[in-house]
Amino acid sequence: MTGLFDLAGKVAIVTGSTKGIGRAATEALAAHGAKVVISSRNQDACEAVAAEIDARHGAGTALAVAASISDKAALEHLVAETRRAFGRIDILVCNAASNPYYGPLEGIADEQFRKILDNNILSNHWLIQMVSPEMRARKDGSIIIVSSIGGLRGSPVIGAYNVSKAADFQLARNYAVEFGPDNVRVNCIAPGLIKTDFARALWEDPERIKVTNSTTPLRRIGEPEEIAGAVVYLASKASAFMTGQAMVIDGGVTI
Numbered sequence: 100m101t102g103l104f105d106l107a108g109k110v111a112i113v114t115g116s117t118k119g120i121g122r123a124a125t126e127a128l129a130a131h132g133a134k135v136v137i138s139s140r141n142q143d144a145c146e147a148v149a150a151e152i153d154a155r156h157g158a159g160t161a162l163a164v165a166a167s168i169s170d171k172a173a174l175e176h177l178v179a180e181t182r183r184a185f186g187r188i189d190i191l192v193c194n195a196a197s198n199p200y201y202g203p204l205e206g207i208a209d210e211q212f213r214k215i216l217d218n219n220i221l222s223n224h225w226l227i228q229m230v231s232p233e234m235r236a237r238k239d240g241s242i243i244i245v246s247s248i249g250g251l252r253g254s255p256v257i258g259a260y261n262v263s264k265a266a267d268f269q270l271a272r273n274y275a276v277e278f279g280p281d282n283v284r285v286n287c288i289a290p291g292l293i294k295t296d297f298a299r300a301l302w303e304d305p306e307r308i309k310v311t312n313s314t315t316p317l318r319r320i321g322e323p324e325e326i327a328g329a330v331v332y333l334a335s336k337a338s339a340f341m342t343g344q345a346m347v348i349d350g351g352v353t354i
């Protein structure tokens with residue numbers, strides 16, 4: 100049972116991996132033996148993170164390929180460059196997402212709503228379409244979507260984002276049904292509040308964070324590294340019989 104989490108020989112693409120949850124996930128995947136592809140909109144930032152990972156885990160562990168998740172051609176380039184450098188894709192982590200609107204859903208502009216749906220749902224679907232044929236042919240692959248506990252709840256402030264994150268749960272369930280016969284698994288992770296730049300507005304204000312902490316069973320918000328173990332679990336054979344599910348990691352908030 101010692102090799103349950105071993106990812107030696109595996110190749111993982113992680114979108115949004117220069118910071119936060121994606122950055123922590125690439126570190127953990129590399130520590131378990133995977134080659135990792137660092138991606139965000141900024142090539143310099145990708146290269147800086149790839150260099151750090153190479154320094155820690157050996158030259159050639161990480162590849163840097165910038166791609167905006169709203170640009171289908173850029174995502175195709177990300178997948179093509181990964182295959183050129185590493186020859187295969189075994190693990191896809193759809194982690195990058197957008198939330199350009201705070202306020203009641205009733206007041207959101209069509210353009211803002213579309214941006215959220217495009218970046219948080221359609222781009223995941225595109226990437227899954229791009230990588231799944233080789234995974235299905237090999238009868239092995241793991242796709243992980245970083246959703247949110249927002250997808251389990253209503254909100255007066257981030258409603259459209261929550262709609263998109265709820266759709267990610269269903270995207271995983273649906274692809275799990277389609278790909279299950281070929282042993283390609285698709286799961287979500289649903290983090291609660293994690294201390295990253297993305298959620299800064301929700302934890303930086305001392306009064307707001309006091310209320311959040313007091314209503315969280317573990318009495319604190321999470322760190323990006325506390326999501327990384329779930330990524331390794333879902334990527335590895337430790338989770339071989341799990342597909343179409345969502346792992347909630349939220350300090351107990353939703354219980």
Ligand SMILES: NC(=O)c1ccc[n+]([C@@H]2O[C@H](COP(=O)([O-])OP(=O)(O)OC[C@H]3O[C@@H](n4cnc5c(N)ncnc54)[C@H](OP(=O)(O)O)[C@@H]3O)[C@@H](O)[C@H]2O)c1
Nearest residue numbers: 115117118119120139140167168196247292293295297298
């Ligand atoms: N933090 C939380 O409390 C929390 C809770 C639940 C779920 N989540 C989810 O966790 C995921 C990661 O969020 P995080 O908190 O780790 O965010 P973060 O620390 O702000 O990191 C976001 C990463 O995504 C990249 N990115 C942003 N927009 C992008 C785009 N359009 N195309 C490609 N890359 C893009 C960023 O780099 P560039 O800006 O340079 O492109 C960065 O590498 C998201 O799906 C988010 O919804 C977060």
